[in-house]
Amino acid sequence: MKKIHLEQIEGKSTGYLGLIALLGMFVLGAIGSMLYMEHEGHWVSGMDNQIVWGLPHVFAVFLIVAASGALNVASISSVFQKKIYKPLAPLSTLVALALLTGGLMVLVLDLGRPDRLIVAMTYYNFKSIFAWNMILYNGFFVIVGIYAWFMLDRTMKKYSRYAGIAAFVWRLALTTGTGSIFGFIVARSGYDMAMMAPMFVIMSFSFGLAFFILVLLASYNGTGRPLGDAVVNRLRSLLGTFVFATLYFVIVYHLSNLYATEHHGYETFILLGESGGETYSNIFWIGQIFLGSLLPIAMIYAPGVKNCRKTLAAACLLVVLGGLASMYTIIIAGQAYPMEMFPGMEVVSTTFFDGATTQYSASFPELLLGLGGVAMTLIMIALGIKVLGFLPATLEDSIADPHHKAE
Amino acid sequence: MSNSEVNISRRSFVEKSATAAAALSIAPGVFLHTVAEAKPAEQAVTSAVRWGMLIDTTKCASGCTACVSACNTENGIASHNRPRTDQQWIRKVTLRDKQTKHEISLPMMCQHCESPPCVDVCPTGASFKRKDGIVLVDRHICIGCRYCMMACPYKARSFAHETVDNTVDYVPRGKGTVESCTLCVHRVDEGGTPACVEACAEAEHGAMIFGDIKNPESEISRQLVEHGGKQIRADLGLNTGVRYRGI
Numbered sequence: 307m308k309k310i311h312l313e314q315i316e317g318k319s320t321g322y323l324g325l326i327a328l329l330g331m332f333v334l335g336a337i338g339s340m341l342y343m344e345h346e347g348h349w350v351s352g353m354d355n356q357i358v359w360g361l362p363h364v365f366a367v368f369l370i371v372a373a374s375g376a377l378n379v380a381s382i383s384s385v386f387q388k389k390i391y392k393p394l395a396p397l398s399t400l401v402a403l404a405l406l407t408g409g410l411m412v413l414v415l416d417l418g419r420p421d422r423l424i425v426a427m428t429y430y431n432f433k434s435i436f437a438w439n440m441i442l443y444n445g446f447f448v449i450v451g452i453y454a455w456f457m458l459d460r461t462m463k464k465y466s467r468y469a470g471i472a473a474f475v476w477r478l479a480l481t482t483g484t485g486s487i488f489g490f491i492v493a494r495s496g497y498d499m500a501m502m503a504p505m506f507v508i509m510s511f512s513f514g515l516a517f518f519i520l521v522l523l524a525s526y527n528g529t530g531r532p533l534g535d536a537v538v539n540r541l542r543s544l545l546g547t548f549v550f551a552t553l554y555f556v557i558v559y560h561l562s563n564l565y566a567t568e569h570h571g572y573e574t575f576i577l578l579g580e581s582g583g584e585t586y587s588n589i590f591w592i593g594q595i596f597l598g599s600l601l602p603i604a605m606i607y608a609p610g611v612k613n614c615r616k617t618l619a620a621a622c623l624l625v626v627l628g629g630l631a632s633m634y635t636i637i638i639a640g641q642a643y644p645m646e647m648f649p650g651m652e653v654v655s656t657t658f659f660d661g662a663t664t665q666y667s668a669s670f671p672e673l674l675l676g677l678g679g680v681a682m683t684l685i686m687i688a689l690g691i692k693v694l695g696f697l698p699a700t701l702e703d704s705i706a707d708p709h710h711k712a713e
Numbered sequence: 714m715s716n717s718e719v720n721i722s723r724r725s726f727v728e729k730s731a732t733a734a735a736a737l738s739i740a741p742g743v744f745l746h747t748v749a750e751a752k753p754a755e756q757a758v759t760s761a762v763r764w765g766m767l768i769d770t771t772k773c774a775s776g777c778t779a780c781v782s783a784c785n786t787e788n789g790i791a792s793h794n795r796p797r798t799d800q801q802w803i804r805k806v807t808l809r810d811k812q813t814k815h816e817i818s819l820p821m822m823c824q825h826c827e828s829p830p831c832v833d834v835c836p837t838g839a840s841f842k843r844k845d846g847i848v849l850v851d852r853h854i855c856i857g858c859r860y861c862m863m864a865c866p867y868k869a870r871s872f873a874h875e876t877v878d879n880t881v882d883y884v885p886r887g888k889g890t891v892e893s894c895t896l897c898v899h900r901v902d903e904g905g906t907p908a909c910v911e912a913c914a915e916a917e918h919g920a921m922i923f924g925d926i927k928n929p930e931s932e933i934s935r936q937l938v939e940h941g942g943k944q945i946r947a948d949l950g951l952n953t954g955v956r957y958r959g960i
């Protein structure tokens with residue numbers, strides 16, 4: 307294999323500056339939304355006392371989960387010693403850090419008191435999985451940061467494998483922790499499953515990789531650097547495997563829920579749209595299953611489109627949208643389904659919506675806040691590849707693929 | 714950690730007994746002296762008592778909302794005419810048995826769980842349980858993450874979705890934080906009864922009894938021994954301080 311040369315991008319073109327400006331506007335939009343919701347109070351959002359976590363959490367949790375998955379490429383190269391992924395490992399760390407930043411930004415800006423961030427950082431309740439997550443997130447920045455540094459710094463390179471292994475272990479813990487946030491909520495029918503954590507891990511693989519491939523295609527396209535099919539097709543089939551595995555896990559999750567009587571109500575709600583769950587059921591079937599899983603699988607494995615970048619990009623985009631739909635069904639539908647407080651009784655009257663399904667509709671500021679998180683992620687990536695050499699100058703087949711033979 | 718939580722609770726709610734309790738832990742000699750100036754020792758926050766409530770649904774009148782109004786007045790809770798986002802510390806629920814069609818009416822509020830999920834999940838420790846079993850939110854360190862609301866099985870908590878006006882000084886509240894029934898801790902610490910219980914008695918229903926469930930001599934303990942008292946969602950094993958009869 308020839309030597310891989312990592313090189314900063316120039317970042318002076320109108321396209322690049324325009325992109326940064328556009329993304330910057332979205333970030334400003336998010337900050338504006340935050341100020342608006344904080345000033346008026348959260349009642350101006352679609353959230354209420356029934357749906358306490360709304361669209362911002364959908365985006366935030368998606369980005370955080372994807373962050374761990376985006377590190378896959380680096381992990382495969384360092385932990386499993388796959389040479390073809392090696393040149394992409396630094397970019398993979400950058401995308402991972404950027405996704406986590408975007409996700410945390412949304413999470414923090416959606417707090418009732420974002421001004422008390424310092425309180426969140428200094429008061430820890432060690433019984434709380436949420437507090438552990440804050441430690442996991444901070445640790446992720448440090449460990450993945452060190453990993454990236456070791457890879458980019460010639461003198462430290464020899465240690466990069468160890469840093470890679472540490473990062474690999476840490477990211478698994480991070481996604482497990484994120485999944486456990488929902489797993490620990492015992493009272494809600496949609497959640498109390500030990501399977502929540504492993505499901506998040508497998509979901510992170512596919513969401514993170516899809517996002518990574520999109521970044522890769524866009525940055526090589528934008529800079530006009532050569533990107534060979536060998537790398538791209540490797541990533542394509544890896545993504546196919548992950549999307550498939552996620553779908554399989556989701557099926558197992560719902561099937562096993564059907565075995566447990568206490569979950570029947572929730573399952574008919576989400577699968578059949580009973581008890582006012584039509585919208586949520588549609589988002590599940592159309593968003594998560596069809597658009598987010600089946601269609602991308604078809605687009606990845608269809609025989610005619612093997613080397614088609616556009617099809618791959620579209621498939622990745624669908625996986626990302628499907629990922630958001632998955633988070634929507636887990637987070638929003640899980641809350642919308644009424645909590646079973648009085649078994650065998652029906653609620654005749656209440657002032658607090660007991661026993662009733664909540665119909666949530668997100669407000670514009672919430673959407674803006676979520677999109678701002680995505681924009682924040684993209685800005686970090688765009689600036690990262692300009693400032694440091696995260697991006698290989700070329701990934702031509704003859705350079706990238708150790709087993710390349712001219713066809 | 715638990716020490717500082719307790720201290721926070723005392724500071725916010727019972728300034729004087731805090732001094733007493735602190736004195737107890739630092740210098741027992743000073744303790745008696747301080748108490749003489751402040752309040753009787755048995756009123757300090759101690760695990761020797763556990764405050765609880767017993768609600769008799771057979772006495773609770775459907776349509777009566779005396780407890781709710783009393784709570785709102787006592788704690789300065791005002792509606793903004795937005796039921797989805799208005800705070801509710803206590804609510805009236807009417808239920809019908811699916812088989813027998815028998816209807817019951819009951820008040821729902823924070824159940825003051827012995828193993829409260831809200832406290833377990835709270836990242837900052839803002840949700841805490843006092844030694845005497847009262848579960849509270851320290852609104853000075855609540856960051857408004859709403860994880861406790863996700864975790865509470867009784868939908869007992871409300872988020873302050875808008876500016877909180879007409880607060881009363883013994884109940885600190887504020888926009889962007891979470892709140893729930895305090896069991897009228899400010900009254901209890903003065904030896905009083907929660908406002909809802911008082912109102913229910915004044916309305917001549919007497920469906921609510923408040924007291925120390927650790928003291929076998931108390932009215933609530935005697936009633937519990939005699940008639941029992943069920944927990945809502947007993948399957949979760951939270952050992953709630955609020956118990957019901959007739960459910």
Ligand code: SF4
Pocket residue numbers: 822823824825826829830831832848864865866867868869870893
């Ligand atoms: S009822 Fe809800 S808010 Fe009250 S102690 Fe139990 S879990 Fe916490």
Ligand code: SF4
Pocket residue numbers: 834835836837838839840850854855856857858859860861862890891
């Ligand atoms: S909203 Fe406040 S009290 Fe509830 S879990 Fe978050 S920090 Fe704790």
